[in-house]
Amino acid sequence: MSKKLSMQQRYAALTRDLDWTPDYVDPAKVFPLTSFEGIKVHDWSAWSDPFRLTVDTYHKYQAEKDKRLYAVIDGFAQGQGHLSLSDAQYLNAMKLFIQGVTPLEYAAHRHFAQLARHFDGPGPRFAALCQSIDELRHTQTEVHTLSQYNKYYGGMHSNWKMFDRVWYLSVPKSYFEDAMSAGPFESLIAISFSFEYLLTNLLFVPFMSGASFNGDLPSMTFGFSAQSDESRHMTLGLEAIKFLLEQDEANVPIIQAWIDKWFWRGYRLVALIAQMIDYMLPKKVMSWKESFELYFEEQMLNGLFKDLEFYGIRPPMHVQQAIEEKEILSHQVAWTLYQFSFAAGFNTTVPDEEHQAWLREQYPDTFDKLFAPQWAKAKKIQEEGGRFFFQGLPQLCQVCQVPMLFTEVGDPETICQRQVVYEDERYDFCSDGCQWVFEREPEKYVQAWLPVHQIYQGVCGGPSVPEVLAWYGLQEGDSGEYIGSLDHKDWLAWHATAPVGS
Amino acid sequence: MTTGTPVKSVGVELQESSDDARMVIEAIQRDNADVVVSYLPGLVKVQSPGELVIRRETVEELLGRPWETHEFQLVIVSYYGHIGEWDDDQIVIKWDH
Numbered sequence: 001m002s003k004k005l006s007m008q009q010r011y012a013a014l015t016r017d018l019d020w021t022p023d024y025v026d027p028a029k030v031f032p033l034t035s036f037e038g039i040k041v042h043d044w045s046a047w048s049d050p051f052r053l054t055v056d057t058y059h060k061y062q063a064e065k066d067k068r069l070y071a072v073i074d075g076f077a078q079g080q081g082h083l084s085l086s087d088a089q090y091l092n093a094m095k096l097f098i099q100g101v102t103p104l105e106y107a108a109h110r111h112f113a114q115l116a117r118h119f120d121g122p123g124p125r126f127a128a129l130c131q132s133i134d135e136l137r138h139t140q141t142e143v144h145t146l147s148q149y150n151k152y153y154g155g156m157h158s159n160w161k162m163f164d165r166v167w168y169l170s171v172p173k174s175y176f177e178d179a180m181s182a183g184p185f186e187s188l189i190a191i192s193f194s195f196e197y198l199l200t201n202l203l204f205v206p207f208m209s210g211a212s213f214n215g216d217l218p219s220m221t222f223g224f225s226a227q228s229d230e231s232r233h234m235t236l237g238l239e240a241i242k243f244l245l246e247q248d249e250a251n252v253p254i255i256q257a258w259i260d261k262w263f264w265r266g267y268r269l270v271a272l273i274a275q276m277i278d279y280m281l282p283k284k285v286m287s288w289k290e291s292f293e294l295y296f297e298e299q300m301l302n303g304l305f306k307d308l309e310f311y312g313i314r315p316p317m318h319v320q321q322a323i324e325e326k327e328i329l330s331h332q333v334a335w336t337l338y339q340f341s342f343a344a345g346f347n348t349t350v351p352d353e354e355h356q357a358w359l360r361e362q363y364p365d366t367f368d369k370l371f372a373p374q375w376a377k378a379k380k381i382q383e384e385g386g387r388f389f390f391q392g393l394p395q396l397c398q399v400c401q402v403p404m405l406f407t408e409v410g411d412p413e414t415i416c417q418r419q420v421v422y423e424d425e426r427y428d429f430c431s432d433g434c435q436w437v438f439e440r441e442p443e444k445y446v447q448a449w450l451p452v453h454q455i456y457q458g459v460c461g462g463p464s465v466p467e468v469l470a471w472y473g474l475q476e477g478d479s480g481e482y483i484g485s486l487d488h489k490d491w492l493a494w495h496a497t498a499p500v501g502s
Numbered sequence: 503m504t505t506g507t508p509v510k511s512v513g514v515e516l517q518e519s520s521d522d523a524r525m526v527i528e529a530i531q532r533d534n535a536d537v538v539v540s541y542l543p544g545l546v547k548v549q550s551p552g553e554l555v556i557r558r559e560t561v562e563e564l565l566g567r568p569w570e571t572h573e574f575q576l577v578i579v580s581y582y583g584h585i586g587e588w589d590d591d592q593i594v595i596k597w598d599h
Contacts, residue, residue: 228578
């Protein structure tokens with residue numbers, strides 16, 4: 001006998017030898033949630049986890065990751081690291097991150113704790129347990145990291161309250177709540193497969209590479225530290241889908257419909273990221289279009305979906321629209337946020353000449369034709385001492401909750417509007433994809449908490465803009481135009497060449 | 503965009519950080535023909551047609567110290583493909599079908 005157990009033996013000892021089959025309680029009562037979705041599992045032991053983590057290795061490596069991160073945060077705090085950023089405007093991206101992404105990490109922590117309880121098989125239970133702890137670690141490390149900036153800059157102070165209340169943050173919030181209120185298999189496909197495997201690279205990699213390029217070392221470090229867990233989460237997503245597809249042919253159409261739904265839901269969510277990549281990073285890493293082509297078209301459509309063809313799975317429905325939109329998505333979202341930033345937890349401004357030159361280069365077919373004229377108009381208003389803000393509240397899509405800003409496929413100047421009447425009530429959608437999602441489960445989506453409707457119902461602090469903003473938890477300087485904002489003034493003062501102590 | 507390649511590629515993205523990460527990249531280059539290495543701020547992208555192998559022995563030789571394959575978790579940022587094998591001696595990433 002060898003001195004030490006191999007990785008396989010240790011993993012088997014943890015996930016198989018410690019498991020038992022209940023005999024005096026009906027297993028269906030122990031695991032009551034894994035039958036109603038119609039998914040058939042014949043052999044839970046066929047689940048494999050290539051990471052083969054055990055309790056001791058998990059903690060050993062997670063502790064090492066945390067040690068590295070906290071060393072960076074210490075050095076950053078001691079060295080006035082916040083002054084080494086490329087520009088204070090960069091932090092708008094991190095404001096969006098702590099408001100909209102960090103609470104999702106916490107939601108994921110809860111979600112995977114639930115899955116860790118409810119799956120019948122010990123392999124997926126343990127993988128979900130590790131992920132649940134990972135997600136809590138991400139929440140904590142992100143808060144610790146960004147608290148370094150919160151000392152000096154606006155927009156980061158009330159992220160939990162904002163996540164629950166602010167209009168654009170209902171986009172990520174409702175996405176996750178949709179997943180968590182589904183059954184365990186659908187929510188696994190939603191988060192682990194469609195979000196973690198299909199789309200997370202689009203979110204994290206440009207975000208973190210952008211942090212690195214813009215002098216934000218702690219965010220880069222937490223990002224890569226979190227992302228190293230993410231590769232385990234991607235594996236859980238891929239193992240899950242392969243396992244379920246291999247267990248029973250009857251699972252295939254159910255899973256296909258979930259892929260169709262959750263691809264579209266996730267894609268609409270990352271619209272916020274698209275504008276972040278193209279408009280919020282002072283030093284650019286890659287454009288949304290390039291990132292989409294690399295991480296989605298090349299790696300997923302030409303890699304993953306070719307692999308899944310074997311099981312009878314085809315690329316997500318409505319994927320063609322996403323491909324068509326890659327030339328226009330980030331611009332349309334950025335323009336909307338520019339108009340509504342009087343009610344947001346970040347600042348926006350007209351991209352400067354250099355920035356527009358880069359956008360022109362990245363989007364030769366669309367930028368000058370469709371978007372440069374809008375920015376020119378906004379700039380002229382600003383030069384004349386004004387600032388263009390939209391007067392009023394936007395209509396939101398009933399499913400993705402993004403304002404109705406998207407255009408018809410092939411016609412980037414006509415806003416796409418779809419309507420469905422359900423039980424005598426009219427519902428509006430931004431796209432065929434969101435309409436399709438609604439029509440599958442209207443009884444679910446009629447319950448959506450739409451921020452604009454809520455304001456009109458009078459439950460968001462009051463009828464006026466200042467009352468709503470106060471209810472959102474926003475403070476002076478958090479919102480509106482960047483030029484002349486508190487962050488901008490502070491940044492200029494801190495970088496003025498004044499001697500120390502003067 | 504590089505579409506229509508006859509062999510589907512797989513790849514990993516690693517942190518551009520410590521010597522450890524550099525040695526892992528060198529080991530990947532040594533053990534896999536035709537890898538393409540590219541750089542983004544803070545991160546290194548390694549792509550390989552068909553399959554990508556990380557061998558413990560090669561990494562240990564380059565680092566000059568013992569290295570468990572679990573340590574790969576400290577440098578990996580992301581990957582695409584399917585982790586077909588991860589044991590004490592090697593990690594293999596490839597598509598199954």
